[in-house]
Amino acid sequence: MALRVLIVDDEELARLRLRTLLADCVSPSVQVAGEAGSAAAALQWLATQRADVLLLDIHMPGLDGLQLAQRLRGLPRRPALIFVTAHPEHALAAFEVQAIDYLTKPVRRARLQEALERAAHWLQQESLAPPSGFGGMGAALPGASAASGGVIIVHDRGERVRVPLAELLYLRAEAKYVCLRTAQRSYLIDEPLSELEQRLDxxxxxxxxxxxxxxxxxxxxxxxxxxxxxxxxxxxxxxxxxxxxxxxxxxxxxxxxxxxxxxxxxxxxxxxx
Structure with a gap:
């Protein structure tokens, strides 16, 4: 079944560009279910229709894309969020609202295809999870962590999550926390980078x-x-x-x-x- 995609961007040319790229994406297959020129219009559209994936700009009049993502977090089955923006500096904030991916304009078809594949995988996992549990990419609540047996254990919304070291792309110190980045998620923990380094395999x-x-x-x-x-x-x-x-x-x-x-x-x- 094709993924139903809602394109949310205040620029008509940007929406047209994404629609053209989506037409060339074949695995997974996609269907442009609708377009919205603002976050408010997207919320109105979602009140009566279903989208599997949102391709979402950040800077828009009124509510921005990050604020829209916050509004959607309460949905029992929210769409997979893929940010498409010209502003790379908001990547961490996007992951904090559990985005699946973060693409910077101009978007390449191969990169969009990769993000859609990740979204399809996330949606499949979500369909197997209880409605109250969210997966996907996002920053976990800071908590104690320890690495052992090839994993780093992170406290995520009151639960212990085992993050395999093999899935880590990087660890980066940011202010008082360390960001653990995988292809699917971003976590924040409050353990010093130097101590984590000693535990890596x-x-x-x-x-x-x-x-x-x-x-x-x-x-x-x-x-x-x-x-x-x-x-x-x-x-x-x-x-x-x-x-x-x-x-x-x-x-x-x-x-x-x-x-x-x-x-x-x-x-x-x-x-x-």
Whole structure:
């Protein structure tokens, strides 16, 4: 059965672009069930019709896409959320509202196809779960964690979730928490990155003082601008600019900064992989 897709974007050309790309997506098969030019219009549409997947912009007049996602969290069977936006800086906030994927414009067909496959898998899992339980991508409530037997145990909404180390794309320190990122979910825990590093079973390389990356998840190592790079450079060197070495992460297409002092180690790890 084809996935029923609702496109939510205030720009008509953006909706047309997505409709064209969806026409070329064959696995899973999709049906554009409707379009909405605002979050309010999307809510009105969803009040009477069903969508399996929402392709959702963030910046829109009135309610933005993140606020719409918050409104939908109370639904017993909510649609899978795939954000499609020109603003990569909102990725973490999107995962916190349990988005399945986060695509940046201009969207490539292959990347959209990948997101739809992930959404189909999520919907299948949701159909087997009790109505009160949500899966998908999202930030777990901070809690104690420990790694053993190839997993990291995270407290997620009062439950203990076993996150296999093999599924981790990266671990990145953010303020007082560490973000654990898999292809399906993003978790926040309050354990120091240095302690987590000691418990990893290998296969990870430190790319920066605030980030560990699974070697198998590195799609590319290139000089690239990174949105959260400090104005003084990746290592605080006033002579550097905001463009430096970075790794591209598979599944998410994110770029994480690689510090100069870690560059040789990262290259060696990639060559040995």
């Amino acid at each position: 290998g296969g990870f390389v430190r790319v920066h003082r605030n980030a560990l990356v699974a070697v198998s998840a590195v799609r590319a190592l290139e000089r690239h601008p990174v949105a959260d790079a400090p104005a003084t450079g990746f290592d605080g060197d006033a002579s550097a600019d905001a463009v430096g070495w970075a790794v591209q992460i598979a599944f998410t297409d994110e770029w994480l900064a690689v510090s100069r002092r870690q560059l040789r180690q990262v290259r060696a790890a990639l060559e040995a992989h």
